[in-house]
Amino acid sequence: MSDMKKHYNEVVRPELMKKLGLTNVMQIPKLQKIVISTGIGTKMDKDAFTEARTHIQALTGQYPVVCKAKKNVANFKLRVGQPCGMMVTLRGDRMYQFIDRLVHNAFPRIRDFRGIPKKGFDHVGNYNLGVPDVSIFTEIDLDKIKYPLGLNITFVTTAKTDAEAKELLALMDFPFAH
Numbered sequence: 001m002s003d004m005k006k007h008y009n010e011v012v013r014p015e016l017m018k019k020l021g022l023t024n025v026m027q028i029p030k031l032q033k034i035v036i037s038t039g040i041g042t043k044m045d046k047d048a049f050t051e052a053r054t055h056i057q058a059l060t061g062q063y064p065v066v067c068k069a070k071k072n073v074a075n076f077k078l079r080v081g082q083p084c085g086m087m088v089t090l091r092g093d094r095m096y097q098f099i100d101r102l103v104h105n106a107f108p109r110i111r112d113f114r115g116i117p118k119k120g121f122d123h124v125g126n127y128n129l130g131v132p133d134v135s136i137f138t139e140i141d142l143d144k145i146k147y148p149l150g151l152n153i154t155f156v157t158t159a160k161t162d163a164e165a166k167e168l169l170a171l172m173d174f175p176f177a178h
Contacts, residue, residue, distance in 0.1 A: 002093055002096045002097050002100060003100060004096040004097065004099050004100040004172070005093065005096040007172070007173075008030070008031075008096070008172065011171070012168065012171040012172055013025070013028050013030075015171055016028050016029060016164075016167060016168060016171060019167060020164060020167065029125065029157050029158050029159035029160075029164045029165060029167075029168045030157065030158050030168070031095060031099075031155060031156070031157055031168070031172075032091070032156045032157060032158060033089050033090060033091045033095060033156045034089070034090040034091075034095050034098060034099070034153060034154065034155055034156070035087060035088070035089050035090075035153070035154040035156065036056065036059070036060060036087065036088045036090065036098075036151055036152070036153050036154075037067070037085060037086065037087035037088075037151070037152050037154075038052055038056065038085055038086055038087075038149055038150060038151050038152065039084060039085040040052055040083070040084060040085055040086065040149075047146065047147070048146075048147045049066070049083065049086075051144075051145075051146055051147055051149070052064075052086055052147070052149055053086060055134050055140055055145075055149055056086055056088055056151075058137075058139040058140060059098070059134070059137055059139055059140070060088045060090055060094065060098060061094055061097075062088050062090070062094065063088075064086040064087060064088045065086065065087055065088070066083050066085075066086055067083070067084060067085040067086060067087055068080075068081050068082060068083055068084065069081065069082045069083075069084045099172060101137070101138070101139075102153075103172070103173045103174060103175070104173070105137070105138050106131075106136045106137050106138070107136075107175060109136045109138075110136055113175075114177055115175045115176050115177030115178065116129055116174060116175060116176055116177065117129075117176075117177055118166070118176050118177060121162035121165060121166065122162075123162060124160070125157045125158070125159030125160055125161060125162060125164060125165040126154060126155060126156050126157060126165065127154070127155040127157070127165055127166075127169060128152065128153070128154050128155075129152070129153045129154075129155070130150065130151070130152055130153075131150060131151040131152075131153060132150045133148065133149075133150065134149045134150070134151060155169065157169075
C-alpha cells in the first residue's frame with residue numbers, strides 16, 4: 001500500500017468525517033480517479049506524438065490512449081478522425097502514487113510557487129489543474145524534451161460540493177493558494 005493511500009485511510013477519512021459532520025463512513029468523499037490529458041497541435045509532426053506518449057507513460061506507468069477529433073474545425077485545420085491528443089486514467093494505487101509524486105516532488109520544483117489556484121473546481125466536486133510544463137516532474141529527462149508539453153489533470157471525487165472536495169484535497173496535502 002502506498003504512503004498516500006495509507007495517509008488517506010488513517011488520517012484523511014477520520015478528519016473529514018469529523019469536519020463535515022458525517023455519521024456514515026460511506027458518506028466520506030474520496031478520490032475516484034485522476035485523468036491526465038494533453039492536446040497536441042495538428043501542425044506538429046509524428047515525433048511530437050511519440051515524445052508525448054513517452055513522457056505521459058513515464059509519469060503514469062500506463063500507456064496513453066490517443067484521442068481523435070470528433071468534428072471538423074477549419075480554424076485549427078482539424079478533420080474528423082485526426083489524432084489531436086492523449087489521455088490516461090489512473091485508479092487505485094497508481095492514482096495515490098501519482099498524487100504523492102505531484103504534491104511532494106513536482107510542486108516544490110516550480111519556480112516562485114505560491115500554491116495551486118482555488119478556482120479549478122467545477123461545482124460538483126471535481127478539480128482541474130493545468131500544468132504548463134511537464135519538466136517539473138522528476139521522471140522526465142530534460143535533455144530529451146524537444147516539444148513543449150502541458151498537461152491537464154482532473155481529480156474526480158465523490159464529493160457533492162466544492163467545499164467537500166477542497167477539504168479532501170487539502171487534507172491530502174494539496175498546497176492551495178491563500
